[in-house]
Amino acid sequence: MTAATRVLVLNSGSSSVKYQLLDMADGSRPASGVVERIGEEGGAADHAEALRQVARDLDGQGLGLDSPRLAAVGHRVVHGGTRFTGPTLITDEVVEEIEKLVPLAPLHNPANITGIKVARRLRPDLPQVAVFDTAFHATIPEAAARYAIDAATADRYGIRRYGFHGTSHAYVSRATAALLGREPADANVIVLHLGNGASASAVRGGVCVDTSMGLTPLEGLVMGTRSGDVDPAVVFHLERVAGMRTDEIDALLNKRSGLLGLCGANDMREIGRRMGEGDAAARLAFDVYVHRLRRYVGAFTAVLGRVDAIAFTAGVGENSAAVRAAALRDLEGLGIALDPVHNAVRASGARLVSTAASRVAVAVVPTDEEFEIARDTYALASA
Ligand code: AMP
Numbered sequence: 427m428t429a430a431t432r433v434l435v436l437n438s439g440s441s442s443v444k445y446q447l448l449d450m451a452d453g454s455r456p457a458s459g460v461v462e463r464i465g466e467e468g469g470a471a472d473h474a475e476a477l478r479q480v481a482r483d484l485d486g487q488g489l490g491l492d493s494p495r496l497a498a499v500g501h502r503v504v505h506g507g508t509r510f511t512g513p514t515l516i517t518d519e520v521v522e523e524i525e526k527l528v529p530l531a532p533l534h535n536p537a538n539i540t541g542i543k544v545a546r547r548l549r550p551d552l553p554q555v556a557v558f559d560t561a562f563h564a565t566i567p568e569a570a571a572r573y574a575i576d577a578a579t580a581d582r583y584g585i586r587r588y589g590f591h592g593t594s595h596a597y598v599s600r601a602t603a604a605l606l607g608r609e610p611a612d613a614n615v616i617v618l619h620l621g622n623g624a625s626a627s628a629v630r631g632g633v634c635v636d637t638s639m640g641l642t643p644l645e646g647l648v649m650g651t652r653s654g655d656v657d658p659a660v661v662f663h664l665e666r667v668a669g670m671r672t673d674e675i676d677a678l679l680n681k682r683s684g685l686l687g688l689c690g691a692n693d694m695r696e697i698g699r700r701m702g703e704g705d706a707a708a709r710l711a712f713d714v715y716v717h718r719l720r721r722y723v724g725a726f727t728a729v730l731g732r733v734d735a736i737a738f739t740a741g742v743g744e745n746s747a748a749v750r751a752a753a754l755r756d757l758e759g760l761g762i763a764l765d766p767v768h769n770a771v772r773a774s775g776a777r778l779v780s781t782a783a784s785r786v787a788v789a790v791v792p793t794d795e796e797f798e799i800a801r802d803t804y805a806l807a808s809a
Pocket of ligand 1: 620621622623650692693694695740741742745746
């Protein structure tokens with residue numbers, strides 16, 4: 427009999443479903459793919475259709491959901507609220523609880539739930555596990571998780587800092603400790619996840635103690651299309667003075683702000699090119715992005731007290747030497763010294779880019795959210 431050592435990871439986003447099949451016995455990844463443009467012309471009609479497409483893709487490769495080698499399905503779920511603080515074996519009751527969290531993540535949780543329902547219908551006998559983007563941040567102390575607003579209102583509506591990108595922060599903080607030759611419990615790490623979405627976290631001894639995203643993924647760093655931190659009064663001002671509706675302001679801050687709002691491009695590669703041609707808007711977008719990043723490096727240095735490493739990850743963090751250099755320039759006073767030669771080298775693996783004398787190690791660590799989800803899923807399914 428073949429051992430069931432494979433985990434199918436499903437990441438159902440608002441308009442796409444990504445999947446990856448990982449074999450936990452040998453670390454191989456026999457299949458991966460994406461079904462895009464859900465609900466758009468020429469794409470799958472809805473998430474259920476996209477999931478059936480994933481099942482057909484896998485069948486076509488002889489790796490179908492009916493394979494005896496499949497041990498479990500791991501589902502990325504964006505919002506776990508305060509109810510879910512770790513990976514959870516999915517039952518009918520768990521699905522109902524995730525449905526109750528839809529108001530906290532109206533774009534994401536419904537897609538995640540559809541993925542879960544379709545996969546459970548296809549393989550009702552198989553363990554299926556929900557891995558939450560918020561879970562790694564559940565350890566953040568109240569002093570950092572609470573907003574200073576009326577406590578009764580906050581409690582009634584679940585308003586607090588949840589944080590996101592948790593699987594990435596968990597994976598990268600652990601991998602950074604390993605790069606330093608330390609146990610996670612012996613390393614304090616600031617993780618800078620800089621992709622199209624971006625967030626920072628402060629991890630003390632393997633435990634997350636602060637993060638830049640909040641009730642939703644809008645707070646914190648400047649992102650591709652999201653503003654990150656703004657004075658909340660901007661919203662009232664736009665309502666009163668510009669006559670904008672709440673949903674219009676929501677779209678402005680989430681979809682037409684950040685790098686895109688500042689200079690018309692959300693891709694750091696294009697911004698780099700345009701800066702090279704002397705484009706002032708691109709330069710300003712870069713400067714605002716980097717300034718915000720430095721603020722969080724400073725803030726999280728104070729939160730941690732002792733920092734052993736700063737880790738850059740995701741599309742921008744892994745690839746943009748210019749962002750890394752600008753973010754950490756002239757921070758020798760904080761014990762941070764980037765090595766310009768190491769930083770400029772293009773490489774794919776986890777590596778150190780600080781000088782030998784730097785008290786704080788600076789690392790570039792490729793993130794691997796699928797691996798983290800598969801690892802959590804397999805641990806729970808084989809327990
Ligand atoms: P992610 O969300 O992690 O896939 O990151 C996507 C973003 O990474 C893109 O929007 C780009 O801004 C950025 N990116 C990818 N490759 C590079 C690169 N070579 N240099 C700078 N930025 C990059």
